[in-house]
Amino acid sequence: MELSKWKFRAYYLSAVGIANIGGWIYLLAINLMIFNTTGSALAVAVLYMIKPFAFMLMGFWSGSVIDRVSTKHLMIVLDVVRASLILFIPFLDSIWGIYAVVMIIQMAGAMFGPASFTYMTLLLPEDERKQFNAMLSFVHSGAFILGPALAGILFMLGSLEMALFVNTGTFLLSAGLIYLLPRQNRIDLSDSTNFTWGTIVQDWHLVWKFSKMAFPFVVVYMVFQVVMLLTAALDSTEVAFAKEVLHLTDAAYGSLVSVAGIGFLVGAFCTNLLVKFMSAKHLMCSGTILVSTGYVIYSFSMNYLMASSGFFILCFALALANTGFTTYIQENIPIDMMGRISSLYGMVIYSLQLLAVLIFGIAAHSFSVQAVVIGGSLFMLIISLFLIVSVNRLALP
Known part of the structure; x- marks a missing residue:
């Protein structure tokens, strides 16, 4: 067995x-x-x-x-x-x-x-x-x-x-x-x-009802996802930052991406060790604050070494944050509604992500790229701190 x-x-x-x-x-x-x-x-x-x-x-x-x-x-x-x-x-x-x-x-x-x-x-x-x-x-x-x-x-x-x-x-x-x-055993098929269309509308009402009943969970879910969509928005300025601020060659930029990959791999390996000692919410919160710290270091960098250090830290921490978040939502979303809740919440998050990428793109065109990246990373850090406060204040499991 x-x-x-x-x-x-x-x-x-x-x-x-x-x-x-x-x-x-x-x-x-x-x-x-x-x-x-x-x-x-x-x-x-x-x-x-x-x-x-x-x-x-x-x-x-x-x-x-x-x-x-x-x-x-x-x-x-x-x-x-x-x-x-x-x-x-x-x-x-x-x-x-x-x-x-x-x-x-x-x-x-x-x-x-x-x-x-x-x-x-x-x-x-x-x-x-x-x-x-x-x-x-x-x-x-x-x-x-x-x-x-x-x-x-x-x-x-x-x-x-x-x-x-x-x-x-x-x-x-x-x-x-x-x-x-x-073939998995469904709760009710x-x-x-x-x-029908009526079924879809009924499902929206069920998700809305769940969201009101589980409001503390929804707050944490959305705050974490705001941090992640900010990473996507900042990533959209990555090439411009590397070229205009750090003045990297194509080869150097490629090696920077490789550092990110190594960070992901090392972070995932360490996460496999830490899950035995840390709860899902602690993995999520510690990972998120480290991701933001990595972006702050990256945003203030003026050379390759500092930028690669920030990249390594943020990619290392993404494994912690994502593992904690994935486990956390599995603990809090009813399995029989998981598809509906994750899809509808995802629709909201991707709408915000599209808007964020557009705003960051316009800002990077209107102002200096580094100023936009610094502003975005500091805002991410503030949201990460709010996530930690939310988890503690709302007494979530």
Whole structure:
């Protein structure tokens, strides 16, 4: 029984890792393909706006589907859909056709995330989730390093099209591993065939009712997510900061990204050790304050060494913060509503992220890049301190 349990977890972690590696290959290949086709940085920037739009479009209804179907089979279908669409991209000549296919791929990804999270929560006993989430962080960190490295090798040995074909294979392999997983036991699938617009509206009311009853949890959830969306907004200024403030060469900037990958990996390894001694909320709070500290160091840096130190600290701490947050929401969201709650909350967060990236982009164009990064990192630090106060004042578990 114990062997079977770890076999299934190995399948799940392998599927997530392979899909993440494929995701990095896809991201880099599609960015280069768009730039080579158009020669426009703006055309590439549009790609980064598609993802939050896709999550906004899916968020208001996808959770209603996730909570009413077998998440295992849903994940398989979504992986196959993404593999098929990526295979189709190299044969497209129109930039708008590529955008349309990317939008559908991102919409599938917007449903896959909450479905995968719900399945994982159902698969794991409550007392084993924190350790498993730490292992999951390690897998994500490994993919962060291996994905771009494999993409670079594929670009050198073949072409962008070949890289996308390999990417298709990674999603199909992920689907095959998910097929080997057990079908989880849902709490109630009796209403799975009654999916209508009225059902969606009813689900909104249920999520709203839960949010009012669990208001302290919602506060912590949203405050943490504000910190994370600020990281996304600051990341959008990363290249400009490296070039205009630090005056880094392309090679030096590449090594800075490598430092981030090492930080992720070391942080994930340490998280696997710390989960035995720290609660989910302590992992979340300590990780968040360290992420903000890393960004503050990075924002005030005037040379490579200081910037890389900040990068290492913030990426190291992301593993702590994400492991704590993932476990925390598993402890506080009812499993039978997890798809609906995470999808609707995600829609709100991605809407705010899109707005934040836009504001930071305009500010970086109007003022100095370093001033914007300093202001954003200090604001993140204030929000992180508010998170710690909220967790303590609201007496959360």
